[in-house]
Amino acid sequence: MAENIFSKHSRINEIFKDERALYSEFLPEKLPHREKEIDGLAFCFKPLLSGKKPLNAVVVGTPGTGKTVSSKFVLSQLEELSGRAKSLYINCFEFNSRNSVLFLIANFVGAALPRRGLAADEIYSRMLDYMKNCNFVPVIILDEADQLLAKDGEKLLYDLLRLESEKIYFGLILISNDFMLTSNLDARIKSSLRAESIVFEKYSPKQLKDILRERTELAFFDNVLDKNVIDVAAAHSAKLGGDARIGIESLLKAGRIAEKENTNKVSLSHLKKAFSLMDSAVIKKTFPFLSKQEKNLIKLISSFDGVYSGELFEKYSKIQNHLELRQFRAVISKLELMNLISAPLINVKPKGKSKFISLKVPKESLENFIKEKT
Numbered sequence: 001m002a003e004n005i006f007s008k009h010s011r012i013n014e015i016f017k018d019e020r021a022l023y024s025e026f027l028p029e030k031l032p033h034r035e036k037e038i039d040g041l042a043f044c045f046k047p048l049l050s051g052k053k054p055l056n057a058v059v060v061g062t063p064g065t066g067k068t069v070s071s072k073f074v075l076s077q078l079e080e081l082s083g084r085a086k087s088l089y090i091n092c093f094e095f096n097s098r099n100s101v102l103f104l105i106a107n108f109v110g111a112a113l114p115r116r117g118l119a120a121d122e123i124y125s126r127m128l129d130y131m132k133n134c135n136f137v138p139v140i141i142l143d144e145a146d147q148l149l150a151k152d153g154e155k156l157l158y159d160l161l162r163l164e165s166e167k168i169y170f171g172l173i174l175i176s177n178d179f180m181l182t183s184n185l186d187a188r189i190k191s192s193l194r195a196e197s198i199v200f201e202k203y204s205p206k207q208l209k210d211i212l213r214e215r216t217e218l219a220f221f222d223n224v225l226d227k228n229v230i231d232v233a234a235a236h237s238a239k240l241g242g243d244a245r246i247g248i249e250s251l252l253k254a255g256r257i258a259e260k261e262n263t264n265k266v267s268l269s270h271l272k273k274a275f276s277l278m279d280s281a282v283i284k285k286t287f288p289f290l291s292k293q294e295k296n297l298i299k300l301i302s303s304f305d306g307v308y309s310g311e312l313f314e315k316y317s318k319i320q321n322h323l324e325l326r327q328f329r330a331v332i333s334k335l336e337l338m339n340l341i342s343a344p345l346i347n348v349k350p351k352g353k354s355k356f357i358s359l360k361v362p363k364e365s366l367e368n369f370i371k372e373k374t
């Protein structure tokens with residue numbers, strides 16, 4: 001009889017001790033080289049421990065510098081110690097309007113509102129009622145806050161900051177890649193935000209090495225990684241912007257490739273294969289937050305080398321029933337804001353201006369990502 005197809009997979013996994021330590025949602029107990037930033041965040045929220053008003057924090061830095069993980073780490077430590085503070089994490093790629101964020105906060109403090117049919121002011125007043133009687137102090141993380149501020153986020157900040165006049169305390173962390181996040185805010189909002197700004201610098205190759213070593217010790221069995229694998233992964237992530245995410249993800253991919261080949265060592269050649277499989281950071285970060293329709297549109301855009309918005313709308317209407325121009329424009333703006341496409345207005349004779357839309361991420365990465373996820 002032919003060999004059973006499972007017999008070659010039957011060896012006990014000899015590569016990963018626990019690959020979850022390399023997943024993006026993993027919250028490590030140690031965050032090397034972020035001591036200063038973590039202290040800065042802790043300083044903001046320490047007043048909560050003695051029933052006082054915390055400072056708000058604005059966290060900025062380039063991708064993969066540990067902003068999200070450090071903020072979550074600080075708040076989980078705070079919750080562990082105080083029992084009075086409770087944090088709500090909101091990714092503004094997913095929730096990017098005043099309405100949707102108010103809704104989440106209102107429900108977080110106990111309002112149990114229906115998903116549809118309430119205007120922002122109504123949600124606000126219900127949130128206020130529940131906040132007054134809330135037996136914990138909410139700490140709200142608005143991650144990718146630029147996505148919100150590009151829309152009606154300023155109004156939302158105004159809503160939140162006016163809670164203070166009702167003597168309601170809460171904490172707020174705004175996180176973004178945009179170093180100028182708060183510079184264009186209305187002066188009144190800026191002054192009542194009273195935010196500590198915490199800048200996350202890019203990691204150096206040496207720092208990346210320490211981070212990767214820490215994570216790989218949790219993820220891989222001893223002596224599985226060939227000499228130089230960590231160093232090369234660290235150098236690669238340093239070259240691509242000091243981004244720890246790239247290093248961690250390439251090690252996970254390299255480990256899986258080695259596993260598939262049924263070897264018990266992860267070599268430099270596995271790592272190099274992993275590099276070539278890596279998706280663009282922007283795709284990885286934004287794609288999970290796109291709807292099916294939005295994904296279809298980006299796939300369609302990727303089939304052109306650049307296309308005017310009129311022609312794109314026409315083609316897209318054929319695969320997307322009941323599409324309104326208004327909706328289409330909103331999706332284009334969203335994809336542009338997410339840095340997935342560029343859409344500059346261009347003069348087209350004789351009709352006037354039109355958006356010229358093209359993909360801003362490598363087409364192959366997009367295809368790889370779509371293939372992997374479907």
Ligand SMILES: Nc1ncnc2c1ncn2[C@@H]1O[C@H](COP(=O)(O)OP(=O)(O)OP(=O)(O)O)[C@@H](O)[C@H]1O
Pocket residue numbers: 023024025026028030031032033034061062063064065066067068069070176177200211214215244245248285
């Ligand atoms: N000092 C560190 N120690 C251990 N892991 C880290 C450290 N810094 C970042 N990481 C890991 O690197 C990855 C990226 O970190 P994180 O998501 O916090 O970056 P970010 O600054 O929020 O990036 P982005 O701006 O793209 O959202 C995560 O897997 C995180 O756990």
Ligand SMILES: [Mg+2]
Pocket residue numbers: 067068069143
């Ligand atoms: Mg982040």
